[in-house]
Amino acid sequence: xxxxxxxxxxxxxxxxxxxxxxxxxxxxxxxxxxxxxxxxxxxxxxxxxxxxxxxxxxxxxxxxxxxxxxxxxxxxxxxxxxxxxxxxxxxxxxxxxxxxxxxxxxxxxxxxxxxxxxxxxxxxxxxxxxxxxxxxxxxxxxxxxxxxxxxxxxxxxxxxxxxxxxxxxxxxxxxxxxxxxxxxxxxxxxxxxxxxxxxxxxxxxxxxxxxxxxxxxxxxxxxxxxxxxxxxxxxxxxxxxxxxxxxxxxxxxxxxxxxxxxxxxxxxxxxxxxxxxxxxxxxxxxxxxxxxxxxxxxxxxxxxxxxxxxxxxxxxxx
Numbered sequence: 618x619x620x621x622x623x624x625x626x627x628x629x630x631x632x633x634x635x636x637x638x639x640x641x642x643x644x645x646x647x648x649x650x651x652x653x654x655x656x657x658x659x660x661x662x663x664x665x666x667x668x669x670x671x672x673x674x675x676x677x678x679x680x681x682x683x684x685x686x687x688x689x690x691x692x693x694x695x696x697x698x699x700x701x702x703x704x705x706x707x708x709x710x711x712x713x714x715x716x717x718x719x720x721x722x723x724x725x726x727x728x729x730x731x732x733x734x735x736x737x738x739x740x741x742x743x744x745x746x747x748x749x750x751x752x753x754x755x756x757x758x759x760x761x762x763x764x765x766x767x768x769x770x771x772x773x774x775x776x777x778x779x780x781x782x783x784x785x786x787x788x789x790x791x792x793x794x795x796x797x798x799x800x801x802x803x804x805x806x807x808x809x810x811x812x813x814x815x816x817x818x819x820x821x822x823x824x825x826x827x828x829x830x831x832x833x834x835x836x837x838x839x840x841x842x843x844x845x846x847x848x849x850x851x852x853x854x855x856x857x858x859x860x861x862x863x864x865x866x867x868x869x870x871x872x873x874x875x876x877x878x879x880x881x882x883x884x885x886x887x888x889x890x891x892x893x894x895x896x897x898x899x900x901x902x903x904x905x906x907x908x909x910x911x912x913x914x915x916x917x918x919x920x921x922x923x924x925x926x927x928x929x930x931x932x933x934x935x
Contacts, residue, residue, distance in 0.1 A: 625655035626919040627908050631719060631859045632663050634901055634926040638716040638857040642666040646717035647707075649700035649848065654682030656719055661689045667717075668692050672706060674699045674749040674835075699749075701843040707851060714853035720860040722841070722867050723918065741801035746827075746834045756830040760803070761796040765789050775838070775866065776829030784810050784826060800827075828864065838866060845874045849898065852929035857901065859926045868905055868923045875900060875927045897933065901926035 625631075639646055639660070644667045648657045651673040661669055669692060673679050679695050686693040696706050700720065707715070744757040763771070765785050772781035787810040788797075797803060804823040811822050832838060848858055862868040878898030883890045905923035913920045 624916045625659065626721065626723065626861055626916065626922045627906075627912065627924050628656065628659055630906065630924060631656065631721075631861070632659060634859045634924075635660070635717040635719065635857050636663075638855055638928070639664040639667045641716070644668070644716035645670060645712055645714075646719065647703065647715050647848070647851070648672070648719050649703065649844065650719075650721045651682050651695065652678055652721065654685040656721055657682065657693065658685060658689075660717075660719070661686065661692055668694070670694045670696065670706065670710065670712070670715075672696050672698045672700050672703065676749070676751070699840055701840045701847060703844060703847050703851060714856065715851050716853055716856045718848045718852065718856070718858040720844070720848070720858075720862075722837075722861060723863045723922070741799055744797055744800055744803065744830075746831045748835050753836075754834065756834050757797050759830055759833055760788060761792050771833050772826055772829045774829075775832040776825035776827075777865070778825040778829065780811055783812075786810075832866075838870065841867060841870055845871055849874065849878055849927070849929070850933070854929050854931060856929045857926060858929075859901075859924065862905075862923050862925075863921045868925070871925050872905070875925055878927065892931075895931060897929065897931050898927045899930045901928055 635646065638644065644664070646660050646664070646667050646669055648660065648669060648671040651657055651671040654671070657669055657671050660667065669686075669689070671682070671686075671693065673682070673695070674697070676697060679697055683695055686695070694710065698706050707713075744755060744760065746756040747753050759771075760768070768785045768788060769781045772778040772784060778784065784807055787806050788803075791797070791802075791806055803826070804821075807823045807826055845860065852858060860871045862871055875898060879896045879900050881890055881894050881896055883894035887894075902925050905925050907924075908919040908922050
């Protein structure tokens with residue numbers, strides 16, 4: 618899939634959610650998941666007065682989106698960082714507060730489409746799955762070295778794979794014969810391990826296992842757990858955050874952080890709630906918003922997307 622054909626998920630809705638905060642001169646917006654730069658390009662185009670700071674842990678994504686965003690010159694600052702490093706990035710750039718933050722938590726289409734990275738179950742590739750290939754352990758390392766109980770926990774928790782035990786006992790049996798290195802062997806093993814009924818539902822039977830491995834390899838949930846509160850903290854009053862997630866674990870995390878920010882922290886029974894206990898956030902979406910049927914028809918990767926937005930309405934209580 619070429620860069621030009623890649624359509625960012627729920628793009629218009631994300632821009633509309635952030636618009637009231639980004640139309641003023643001097644506003645700063647952070648794209649925490651730059652990827653191929655589709656959302657970033659749209660933000661810079663729609664908000665000509667805004668400055669963009671964009672983060673990605675994948676050097677190849679930074680190189681490609683750097684070319685794409687070059688026409689915007691100094692309005693775009695691209696940084697090689699994981700999104701939970703946002704506070705440090707802003708500090709280095711001398712930015713105290715930002716007006717907008719966007720997270721698109723899907724695996725970038727480039728990573729899925731590039732055969733050599735091992736993210737996709739549809740083609741054979743080395744089992745790598747690291748978003749930053751300069752650091753950390755690969756998916757093959759996880760499969761070959763983790764104890765069986767730990768693998769079951771990962772598949773069950775991160776992949777919501779009901780057949781985790783069955784798949785893991787097959788993995789453990791097979792890795793003793795020969796360590797795993799390529800994705801095709803794993804896909805085949807999963808197909809063989811699953812009962813017939815489980816194969817008839819929900820697309821490729823390897824999908825949930827691959828998702829679980831990707832989350833584990835990249836520490837995605839731990840990173841997200843730090844990143845969303847840090848992003849909310851970086852917002853100026855009036856600033857807005859939009860988060861696109863693609864599975865229930867991510868969405869639940871985002872929901873919890875937003876709900877906590879939008880709740881009063883006052884002890885029960887106070888007749889008047891003092892200012893320091895009042896909510897810091899206002900929710901901008903009712904629950905999670907879903908992509909339209911038209912969008913899913915145009916871009917199948919949008920199907921599982923869930924969008925939540927919030928606005929900063931007051932400072933932290935001192």
